[in-house]
Amino acid sequence: MERTDAEALDRDDPLARLRDRFDLPDGLIYLDGNSLGPLPRGVAERVGRLVGAEWRDDLITSWNAHGWYDLPATVGAKLERLLGAEPGTVTVGDSTSVQLFKLLVAGARLRPDRRVVVTEPGNFPTDSYVIDGVARLLGLSVRWWSASSEPLSDVLDDDVAVVSLCHVDYRLGRMHDGAAVTRAVHDAGAVVLWDLCHSAGAVAVDLAGWAADLAVGCGYKYLNGGPGAPAFGYVAPRWLGVVEQPITGWFGHATPFALERDYRPADGVRRLLSGTTPVIGTAVLDTALDAFDGVAMADVRRKSLALTDLFLTLAAERLASFGVEAEVPRDHAARGSQLCLRLPEAYGFVQALVARRVVGDFREPDLARFGVAPLYTRFADVYDAVEHMAAVLAAGEHRRPENVARAAVT
Ligand SMILES: Cc1ncc(COP(=O)(O)O)c(C=O)c1O
Incomplete structure (x- = not known):
């Protein structure tokens, strides 16, 4: 050669x-775009416009006038195409760790009679730490699956609520069969939560085709959204009206500006939001994703x-x-x-x-x-x-x- x-x-x-x-x-x-993607063209100009014509000149009216309020949905729609997800199922905000926390709790709540979360020992540490934290919070136990030495079916039974896995392993780059794993999890009556940090933007993901339940992933690796970019969360259409995430902040409310006393979740995937959208970081991710146009x-x-x-x-x-x-x-x-x-x-x-x-x-x-x-x-x-x-x-x-x-x- x-x-x-x-x-x-x-x-x-x-x-x-x-x-x-x-x-x-x-x-x-x-060769480190799996840690931090490079700067896409157009981002610097977008940030310049955002802090100038929008923040400085139009101030708070920008939430309506410049689409700030809709940014999580705007960016979510771009990600849906890259993730093979159904329309209206993806939103962005928080870090991957926080998205994981929210969706793990939400997943466990979909299976209230079951007490076990299954995951792998070789996870990226934040996944294991958050799973452990959620297990302690909800009184669940963690069951470890060693994918290289035992079939998944060996660790599944009718006590498993959620199976939480990294689709692509961060160390050796080993990739799970998304469809087969999801099928096995469903056969056991559990729900699956995929961490797509090392998949999104780099490998073909087909959340709808896999019939996945929940997924998260970060914006700063192959999606090139910049350091500390917001993460994404996915909820399958069949769970959108049902799923209950635990950080019930006003941005996930059905009518945030009605300022009601009691929490009512938004109908769609917007219910994954908690607090005010980090507009600058989300706008950067929005423009960065244009690199995938066509x-x-x-x-x-x-x-x-x-x-x-x-x-x-x-x-x-x-x-x-x-x-x-x-x-x-x-x-x-x-x-x-x-x-x-x-x-x-x-x-x-x-x-x-x-x-x-x-x-x-x-x-x-x-x-x-x-x-x-x-x-x-x-x-x-x-x-x-x-x-x-x-x-x-x-x-x-x-x-x-x-x-x-x-x-x-x-
Ligand atoms: C698989 C996986 N999950 C999560 C994260 C990071 O999570 P956060 O966005 O909370 O820093 C990483 C970071 O490298 C990762 O590789």
Whole structure:
């Protein structure tokens, strides 16, 4: 495999032109869009308009005049297409952790006679922490499912209320079969809550087709909504009129400005809201999602798999001889949009690459993790990144003192 082969793949790539929708720094190979997506074009102008013509000039009238009040629904509608969700089922606000809290409580309330939440030990920590917190609050118990060693059916019974899972695993990028898992959960009479943080915008998600019940995900990874962007929440149409989330703030009220004494939830997915919409962050996400205009998620998925396949080929050719192992599920159906390398000096390895302007991240204890984002990652980026990886290993840069000193955010 030569660089010209990767360049040929870029030339034939129908999504190649989408890279222009991002303001990417020159010369940077950015493989960390699974942590923080880059700046989409149009966002800076939108923020300028928002704080100028809207906030400064039109002040509070902007809630009506500039669509601030409807932003959660406006952004929700854009996300529905990317998530294969039914119209009027997605809204945005809060962080993923808070959305998880609200929807876990709501899910457990859909099955009031059942006392167990099933989840995986390999979750992103916030999922496990929130599940534990909700279990303690509601007097439920947590049952751990080890997906690699036992079938889901082994941990399901008629005491399971909610099964809460990350669709794509944050460390190794292993992806669940959304339809099959949802079916198994429903066969056991439980409801499923999907965390789509590492799926939304990167892999084809089909919430309606899976018949999923509830879902959450964050806005700042493959959706490129900026640091701390609002998260999203999904409620299936059959639960919209029934679901009761616990943070019953006025923005989720049926008529917030009637200022009634008692809480009555809004009819639709707006009932997931709690407090005042964080307008600036939500407007940024709104504009960021325009990068997906006219883009079919099936094409995004096809390119993502081609990028990770290329990485696997190159890693076998150029990195295996250093004893470095590529951790990417070989089966396409079980693969998200990221790649990992396992090596004891993973932290120093990632830092050495950053010094070479190849950005990925480190995950405890021994993983170097790289995300591929089909809207802007080029095949040549993957090729060049592997060349840099081989050079780091050959020169021992991953062991140099300046690369092994830990920073607060890894
Ligand atoms: C699977 C998963 N869930 C949740 C989060 C983060 O949640 P929050 O938006 O509350 O920080 C992450 C962050 O990386 C994640 O990977």
